[in-house]
Amino acid sequence: MKVELGGESLHKMAKLIFITGGARSGKSRFAVKLAKQLASKVTFVATAMAKDEEMRERIRRHQKDRPSHWRLVEEGKNLSLVLSQLDASCELVIIDCLSFLISNLLLDNTEEDTIIKQVREIADEVIHLRPTFIVVSNEVGYGVVPPTRLGRRFRDICGQANQIMAEQAQEVYFMISGIPMRIKRNL
Numbered sequence: 001m002k003v004e005l006g007g008e009s010l011h012k013m014a015k016l017i018f019i020t021g022g023a024r025s026g027k028s029r030f031a032v033k034l035a036k037q038l039a040s041k042v043t044f045v046a047t048a049m050a051k052d053e054e055m056r057e058r059i060r061r062h063q064k065d066r067p068s069h070w071r072l073v074e075e076g077k078n079l080s081l082v083l084s085q086l087d088a089s090c091e092l093v094i095i096d097c098l099s100f101l102i103s104n105l106l107l108d109n110t111e112e113d114t115i116i117k118q119v120r121e122i123a124d125e126v127i128h129l130r131p132t133f134i135v136v137s138n139e140v141g142y143g144v145v146p147p148t149r150l151g152r153r154f155r156d157i158c159g160q161a162n163q164i165m166a167e168q169a170q171e172v173y174f175m176i177s178g179i180p181m182r183i184k185r186n187l
Contacts, residue, residue, distance in 0.1 A: 015127050018165045020139045021175030027136045030173065030180050031094050032066055035134060039091035043071040043131075045082055047100040062096075076104040079122050083129065090131045095122075098137035098165065099158050106150065112157055119161040123168040137162050139174070 017034065021027050035042050044066060050056040063072075071090070075082050079101060086093065095101075098119070105115045126133040140158045166172045172184035 015132055016123075016165070016169040017132065017134045017171045017173070018162075018169035019134060019136045019173045019175065019180070020162055020166070021173075022139055022142065025175035026178035026180075027138075027175045028062060028096050029065065029178070030175060031096060031134045031136050035092050035094055036067070038132060041071075041087075041089050041091045042067070043073060043086065043090045043093045045073045045075060045079065045093060045095045047076045047079075047095070047097060047104065049076045049100075049104060076101065077108065080118065080125070083122070083125055086129065086131065088130075092132045092134065093126075094134045094136070096136040098135055098161055099140065102158050102161055103154060106154055106157070112153065115157055116160055116164075119164050123164050127168055135165050135169075137165065 019027050019031050019034075046059070046062075048055065048059055050059050066072075071087070073082050079095065083093075102115055102119075105118070126135075138158065139162065140155045146152050146155055166184065169184065170186045171182065173180045174183050175181070
């Protein structure tokens, strides 16, 4: 089965779709649009943690953009646990977003090797599970070098994690100003 999106066809057989791009580039919106076209039984895994009112408002806006019948799982640190508990009827899982997961783990003082190991395990695991997965992450390599050690660690780990996901993915999209550009497609 082919699904048309923006004049290009996607094969429903895709197991891992990776969407990356800058902040506010339309990654989440594209992931939701794509998921609506590919499946009806969707689990949305939100990794953002509402630590202040501004973040709670951002989360509310994102939630309003998603169908209310989708299953929502909020987990900011242990995605392996979420993956092990997926409902057998689930057709598609959106993980939004990998960069928040990395940020949460870094702020929890998790070692870089442990974070990269967890990302590798997630990437390896999702290609063996039944549902299609859409993983969203920020591309952080286009800005200036962060002035703090923590900022540089985040940028470096996120860059490694994105490479791991992109390598495993059958399809990779890069978002620019709300426009998806497919940069990889393996069938």
